[in-house]
Amino acid sequence: MNENQLSARQQQVLDAIRDLRNSTDMPPTLREIAEAVGLKSVASAKYQIDQLKNMGYLAQIDNVSRGISLADQSERQQAIAEAEAESNVVTGAFRKIPLVGQIAAGIPITAEQNIDEWLTLPESLVGKGDVFLLKVKGDSMIDAAICEGDYIAVRQQQTADNGDIVAAELDGEATVKVFKQRDGHTWLLPQNSAYEPILGDHAKVMGKVTAVFRSL
Amino acid sequence: MNENQLSARQQQVLDAIRDLRNSTDMPPTLREIAEAVGLKSVASAKYQIDQLKNMGYLAQIDNVSRGISLADQSERQQAIAEAEAESNVVTGAFRKIPLVGQIAAGIPITAEQNIDEWLTLPESLVGKGDVFLLKVKGDSMIDAAICEGDYIAVRQQQTADNGDIVAAELDGEATVKVFKQRDGHTWLLPQNSAYEPILGDHAKVMGKVTAVFRSL
DNA sequence: ATCTGTTTCGAACATCTGTTCGCTTATTTA
DNA sequence: TAAATAAGCGAACAGATGTTCGAAACAGAT
Numbered sequence: 001m002n003e004n005q006l007s008a009r010q011q012q013v014l015d016a017i018r019d020l021r022n023s024t025d026m027p028p029t030l031r032e033i034a035e036a037v038g039l040k041s042v043a044s045a046k047y048q049i050d051q052l053k054n055m056g057y058l059a060q061i062d063n064v065s066r067g068i069s070l071a072d073q074s075e076r077q078q079a080i081a082e083a084e085a086e087s088n089v090v091t092g093a094f095r096k097i098p099l100v101g102q103i104a105a106g107i108p109i110t111a112e113q114n115i116d117e118w119l120t121l122p123e124s125l126v127g128k129g130d131v132f133l134l135k136v137k138g139d140s141m142i143d144a145a146i147c148e149g150d151y152i153a154v155r156q157q158q159t160a161d162n163g164d165i166v167a168a169e170l171d172g173e174a175t176v177k178v179f180k181q182r183d184g185h186t187w188l189l190p191q192n193s194a195y196e197p198i199l200g201d202h203a204k205v206m207g208k209v210t211a212v213f214r215s216l
Numbered sequence: 217m218n219e220n221q222l223s224a225r226q227q228q229v230l231d232a233i234r235d236l237r238n239s240t241d242m243p244p245t246l247r248e249i250a251e252a253v254g255l256k257s258v259a260s261a262k263y264q265i266d267q268l269k270n271m272g273y274l275a276q277i278d279n280v281s282r283g284i285s286l287a288d289q290s291e292r293q294q295a296i297a298e299a300e301a302e303s304n305v306v307t308g309a310f311r312k313i314p315l316v317g318q319i320a321a322g323i324p325i326t327a328e329q330n331i332d333e334w335l336t337l338p339e340s341l342v343g344k345g346d347v348f349l350l351k352v353k354g355d356s357m358i359d360a361a362i363c364e365g366d367y368i369a370v371r372q373q374q375t376a377d378n379g380d381i382v383a384a385e386l387d388g389e390a391t392v393k394v395f396k397q398r399d400g401h402t403w404l405l406p407q408n409s410a411y412e413p414i415l416g417d418h419a420k421v422m423g424k425v426t427a428v429f430r431s432l
Numbered sequence: 433a434t435c436t437g438t439t440t441c442g443a444a445c446a447t448c449t450g451t452t453c454g455c456t457t458a459t460t461t462a
Numbered sequence: 463t464a465a466a467t468a469a470g471c472g473a474a475c476a477g478a479t480g481t482t483c484g485a486a487a488c489a490g491a492t
Contacts, residue, residue, distance in 0.1 A: 041442060046482095064448080065479050121338065122335060122337065124431070215340070257470065258451090267468095281448075
């Protein structure tokens with residue numbers, strides 16, 4: 001054995017151990033090492049490990065699975081540094097969206113004092129524009145698969161198209177309904193056969209529902 | 217099961233996992249955990265681990281020695297979270313979640329070739345643990361307000377509690393149903409009166425649904 | 433070519449590790 | 463009290479993992 005000099009294969013094994021350790025967050029097994037460096041037998045991997053142990057590059061606990069550890073701990077910190085360098089991945093666009101609680105008539109809904117909390121959500125989910133979140137109360141929209149406790153994202157706008165699901169202000173309360181205009185009147189349609197359509201001529205559309213989500 | 221509340225034993229197990237991880241620099245085995253917390257049977261340790269998995273505090277790779285990992289305290293994820301916190305105004309913890317398409321029997325669902333897309337979502341929405349996304353097909357869960365085209369976040373686990381909404385593999389297809397065990401049999405209950413309960417003894421639970429969302 | 437040391441391989445084996453099952457014991461609930 | 467649930471136990475099992483051994487391939491030196 002050539003003392004103090006790592007062969008290509010030995011360096012390959014050390015690198016594989018470091019990489020596997022870093023990607024799986026635990027030491028690799030002999031079989032994982034064998035596969036990583038292209039050895040077709042576990043015994044071959046063990047042979048290499050034994051060599052590296054004898055040279056002082058590795059330590060191993062006998063008969064313990066994943067008992068291999070690199071003798072040089074600085075390797076690990078180096079690996080962590082590399083991982084951090086790669087990890088600057090914030091994919092897609094994000095938006096910080098206010099979660100609004102009760103809505104008082106006339107008060108701008110995004111006024112600071114009405115905001116319970118902020119959530120950061122992907123734009124792909126809530127869309128563009130002025131968006132806020134509401135927590136749904138009641139079951140009037142259950143046939144539209146919107147139920148008590150769900151959160152809805154609402155994009156602020158004053159008008160809506162027929163069939164849109166909208167958040168509207170009615171008698172000082174926020175409500176979620178399907179928007180419908182007909183015969184010169186505006187209707188707010190619950191999606192639950194137990195409720196009657198509401199004449200919404202004096203309601204104020206707050207915005208259109210762009211997303212629904214619930215945590216279980 | 218008492219949701220969201222850790223029993224003394226459960227906290228003890230979590231602490232033991234953290235301590236053993238720190239002292240040995242690798243995840244512990246079930247037997248090591250059992251000894252650390254004073255349980256005299258491996259099965260008891262597994263029982264506790266399963267509970268914590270169901271609650272989302274742990275993740276585990278099937279049939280892999282030392283495959284247990286804490287869901288939140290991983291050094292790497294923490295480092296990544298810190299890095300993101302510096303470079304952005306994003307508040308709260310975030311997770312990059314894979315959107316999985318069709319599921320072939322036997323193939324690990326998070327295998328690279330099955331992943332259509334990655335979405336970054338707040339942990340407050342999808343929870344802890346090993347989570348993936350599925351797009352819902354069919355209307356069998358419409359009474360649970362889950363309908364065609366919705367996305368569901370599924371936390372991987374092999375078992376479930378009665379009443380949990382789960383994703384299960386049945387005849388090579390992924391399906392979403394309510395999980396129910398009774399009289400020694402496992403049932404998968406659709407939430408739509410037009411469908412009949414399915415005897416799910418040979419079904420494989422992929423995980424529990426932790427969140428639902430849809431874009432309109 | 434022959435020898436020698438190195439490296440790889442496959443197979444069998446021993447041990448470790450995760451999983452499953454039936455059973456018991458408390459505790460809680462109806 | 464009876465039934466259901468939570469928690470634990472031991473044993474058997476299956477799969478993963480480390481170990482050992484003999485044989486073969488390979489390269490360099492003689």
